[in-house]
Amino acid sequence: MAHPEFDAIVIGAGSVGNPTAYFLAREGVRTLVLDEMPSSGQGQNKAAIGGVRATHSDPAKIRLGQQSLEVFAQWKGATGTDIGWKKGGYCFPAFDEHVEATLQKLLPIQKSHRLNIDWHDAEGIRRVVSGITPVGLRGGTYSPDDGQVSPLKAAESFTQEAVRLHAQYRYREPVTSLVTEDHAVAGVRTEQGEYRAPCVIIAAGTHATRLCQMAGLDLPVLPESHEAGISAPVQEFLGPLVVDLRPGPEGKTTNFYFGQDSDGQIIFCYTPKEKFPGENRTSTFEFMPVVAARLVNLIPRLKNLTIRRVWRGLYPMTPDGNPIVGKAPNVSGLLLGIGMCGQGFMLGPGVGMNLASLAIRGQPAIEPGIFDLLSPARDLYGGKKESLK
Numbered sequence: 352m353a354h355p356e357f358d359a360i361v362i363g364a365g366s367v368g369n370p371t372a373y374f375l376a377r378e379g380v381r382t383l384v385l386d387e388m389p390s391s392g393q394g395q396n397k398a399a400i401g402g403v404r405a406t407h408s409d410p411a412k413i414r415l416g417q418q419s420l421e422v423f424a425q426w427k428g429a430t431g432t433d434i435g436w437k438k439g440g441y442c443f444p445a446f447d448e449h450v451e452a453t454l455q456k457l458l459p460i461q462k463s464h465r466l467n468i469d470w471h472d473a474e475g476i477r478r479v480v481s482g483i484t485p486v487g488l489r490g491g492t493y494s495p496d497d498g499q500v501s502p503l504k505a506a507e508s509f510t511q512e513a514v515r516l517h518a519q520y521r522y523r524e525p526v527t528s529l530v531t532e533d534h535a536v537a538g539v540r541t542e543q544g545e546y547r548a549p550c551v552i553i554a555a556g557t558h559a560t561r562l563c564q565m566a567g568l569d570l571p572v573l574p575e576s577h578e579a580g581i582s583a584p585v586q587e588f589l590g591p592l593v594v595d596l597r598p599g600p601e602g603k604t605t606n607f608y609f610g611q612d613s614d615g616q617i618i619f620c621y622t623p624k625e626k627f628p629g630e631n632r633t634s635t636f637e638f639m640p641v642v643a644a645r646l647v648n649l650i651p652r653l654k655n656l657t658i659r660r661v662w663r664g665l666y667p668m669t670p671d672g673n674p675i676v677g678k679a680p681n682v683s684g685l686l687l688g689i690g691m692c693g694q695g696f697m698l699g700p701g702v703g704m705n706l707a708s709l710a711i712r713g714q715p716a717i718e719p720g721i722f723d724l725l726s727p728a729r730d731l732y733g734g735k736k737e738s739l740k
């Protein structure tokens with residue numbers, strides 16, 4: 352049985368799907384969101400630690416990050432809902448020549464996009480990151496306009512606002528196939544039936560490859576396990592989200608990052624040296640001892656923290672480490688917001704705004720030349736580049 356028609360269907364109520372639905376509904380687009388989970392944000396959205404920044408090295412991520420930051424920063428004023436926005440900035444301290452050179456090299460690119468970021472000497476970084484060890488500290492970058500947001504609160508609020516603007520959400524309803532007619536998308540099928548719309552947006556996180564295959568597209572989005580944890584709240588003392596790019600002395604981590612959220616909790620993560628491909632979300636016994644040593648080594652006073660919980664989630668990775676965003680090649684009406692890697696939460700609103708603009712006006716909201724850097728038609732394996740987490 353075919354259900355009533357919609358103008359657009361979003362597959363996935365996650366970091367990308369929820370803002371996309373919000374921006375579509377805000378322009379009067381009759382929007383349906385389908386998710387296989389029982390509520391919004393239950394995929395990888397809730398695994399994110401909530402770091403949001405525009406200070407990337409890739410121009411497309413910079414522009415989408417700028418748009419996202421604007422949305423996050425203005426959300427409470429626009430909707431009245433607190434999503435835990437904290438403008439504490441990002442700080443990348445440097446303890447060796449290699450990290451210093453890497454960070455210094457990025458600054459001219461970042462400044463050419465008018466990002467508010469600067470190099471600070473060791474004294475300056477000690478003022479920004481209260482309690483950071485002075486041992487070996489050479490300086491670092493600090494970008495005060497970046498910040499943090501609660502992924503759980505944001506998913507809930509984007510959903511509520513989209514629904515208020517008449518978007519419909521259906522949960523526990525996985526999309527099982529796409530309906531296509533004459534090389535154009537015409538809707539989707541679930542076990543409950545068929546939904547028709549001339550525009551379908553795939554925002555299915557780690558399941559994106561499967562959904563793309565339904566349209567005959569071979570786009571690799573591969574899940575990779577990452578662990579995180581959170582402490583009980585402590586008095587506010589830490590402004591920025593801190594990223595320590597040094598490999599850990601224990602030989603198990605390539606970098607680690609953490610911040611204090613708007614509720615006072617310290618939220619933290621590391622990048623394992625050995626990658627864990629696949630969907631295993633079982634916490635490991637080694638995460639907590641390894642990350643605790645790194646935290647206490649960097650800021651000794653963190654030894655007094657009480658840890659509340661740890662978890663493990665998945666990055667939806669692409670071969671070149673950049674998201675895949677834009678019109679699907681060869682299937683008209685099909686749009687993709689997939690392969691968000693470790694940055695889908697911070698890029699979500701920017702990606703959503705551009706996908707909504709593509710759906711409504713046929714053009715992205717940012718400069719097309721920059722937007723196309725994320726095109727699904729690019730060579731995903733060529734020019735592999737390193738990007739900062």
Ligand SMILES: Cc1cc2nc3c(=O)[nH]c(=O)nc-3n(C[C@H](O)[C@H](O)[C@H](O)COP(=O)(O)OP(=O)(O)OC[C@H]3O[C@@H](n4cnc5c(N)ncnc54)[C@H](O)[C@@H]3O)c2cc1C
Pocket residue numbers: 362363364365366367368385386387388391392393394395396397398399400401402403524525526527554555556557558559562576577578579620663664665666667688689690691692693694695696697698
């Ligand atoms: C430990 C950890 C820390 C992280 N920290 C950060 C951070 O600080 N900042 C940041 O920006 N990012 C961070 N990330 C990355 C971020 O979580 C992801 O990049 C982001 O959530 C991906 O967004 P998404 O919308 O693509 O996927 P998701 O949020 O997973 O949404 C996809 C949705 O699609 C649904 N779905 C899948 N298949 C179907 C189907 N067939 N039918 C219907 N629905 C379907 C899923 O149920 C899911 O709800 C972190 C990730 C981890 C694991």
